[in-house]
Amino acid sequence: MRIGELADRSGASIRSLRYYEEQGLLASERSASGQRHYAESAVERVLFLRRLYAAGLTSSTIAQLLPCAYAPSTTTSDHAFDVMxxxxxxxxxxxxxxxxxxxxxxxxxxxxxxxxxxxxxxxx
Amino acid sequence: MRIGELADRSGASIRSLRYYEEQGLLASERSASGQRHYAESAVERVLFLRRLYAAGLTSSTIAQLLPCAYAPSTTTSDHAFDVMxxxxxxxxxxxxxxxxxxxxxxxxxxxxxxxxxxxxxxxx
DNA sequence: TCAGGGCCTGACACTGACGTCAGAGGCACG
DNA sequence: CGTGCCTCTGACGTCAGTGTCAGGCCCTGA
Structure with missing residues (x-):
């Protein structure tokens, strides 16, 4: 889906979604013309991000713990686990x-x- | 007590205390030379203010509900009560x-x- | 009477998560 | 093929609480 639909379905503004990507919290595939495209799973991910923001976490803190949330199999996530x-x-x-x-x-x-x-x- | 002591005892910065006063959240007596003086009760009041700030309330919201907290006897506090x-x-x-x-x-x-x-x- | 710390006002800086605008291209539909 | 909506980047604006600096007065102790 494109960014507008993700915004509608997640409740975040388009501006916010681009900001999340800028902060390394949300990846996107780009079409040849440069438009962002997202998988279904992005909706849930954005909802989780918003939940963390609402809990008072800062972008960089979220960026630090995300590996722990979405890649528990990596051995490199010691720091992420501690942060979480x-x-x-x-x-x-x-x-x-x-x-x-x-x-x-x-x-x-x-x-x-x-x-x-x-x-x-x-x-x- | 003067502002420095109130800051020490409440944990708020001097800057913040002046800001609270500016927002109508914290009154002070002024000496002839213009220095702020506070009663003992100010410490607890500041702690409560900080608690409300920490809960995500905004200055103007706090200002609206304070009459309810500190003057429950006034009849004019209907709005304050509703806000609270x-x-x-x-x-x-x-x-x-x-x-x-x-x-x-x-x-x-x-x-x-x-x-x-x-x-x-x-x-x- | 001088020194040094506390206090005053006023104003500008900062941070973080956005809003918003400008200028330009993308894409579907009639 | 054009119209209208969506999207792009980049940059500046906003808001709220607070930090910080400047220039100056207050006040106590040696």
Missing amino acids: VEERAKLDAHIAELLHTRDAIDGFIAANRAHRGELISAQQ | VEERAKLDAHIAELLHTRDAIDGFIAANRAHRGELISAQQ
């Missing part, structure tokens, strides 16, 4: 932080609901 | 995404460990 384990740990810490933040917000929401409840009671 | 509830929902969705991503990474890690196990077995 490290990022998993960071992600875990980040999730814990977010849970804590969510609890804090829940506290404020509860306090407000209580106050609103009082207001409503007072009005009645 | 909305952000809590987004945060929840984000956490779910991250958990999903973590699972995906765990899958890759497991696949790699398995392969490494095979390698080690083959070497023995």
Whole structure:
């Protein structure tokens, strides 16, 4: 498929797809005229890339761990494996932080609901 | 306390503290000469601000929901309350995404460990 | 009273993942 | 064969939070 279709199906913009390629995260076959062509599997790959971006990973970090994700058979992926384990740990810490933040917000929401409840009671 | 101490105790840079003030997120008393002075409570407030930033909230979003967090008694905080509830929902969705991503990474890690196990077995 | 560190404002630099525009060629369809 | 949509490269713009620098005032201790 061409880049427009991949964009539609993955939810990424055409600009983003070209950027991912520039960063070495997404390969493409080129037609004689230079147009990019992608296999079906590219859709899922882009979705995974977007997931990693959403998790706060940077392009270069993703580039480092990708070999681990897509070529577990290579012996050269020691670094990729280490990076992936490290990022998993960071992600875990980040999730814990977010849970804590969510609890804090829940506290404020509860306090407000209580106050609103009082207001409503007072009005009645 | 002055800005330098607040920076030390909150972990935020002096630059950031001034920026938070500029965005209406952090008030300060000014001395006659114009220097900022903060109460003890500012430390905790800055920590909360940093937590919200880390959760991906933007300055203006934080500014919108802060009244709800620090003045639940005002009747004017309807909008703040709505924003806070909305952000809590987004945060929840984000956490779910991250958990999903973590699972995906765990899958890759497991696949790699398995392969490494095979390698080690083959070497023995 | 001088030194040195903290603080002030204002402004420009930077980073990263894009948006967007310009100018040009590719490709299918009527 | 031309029209219209898709794609190409290259380059500059954007946004948000922050770093950093300049030029100058504040304030405490020797």
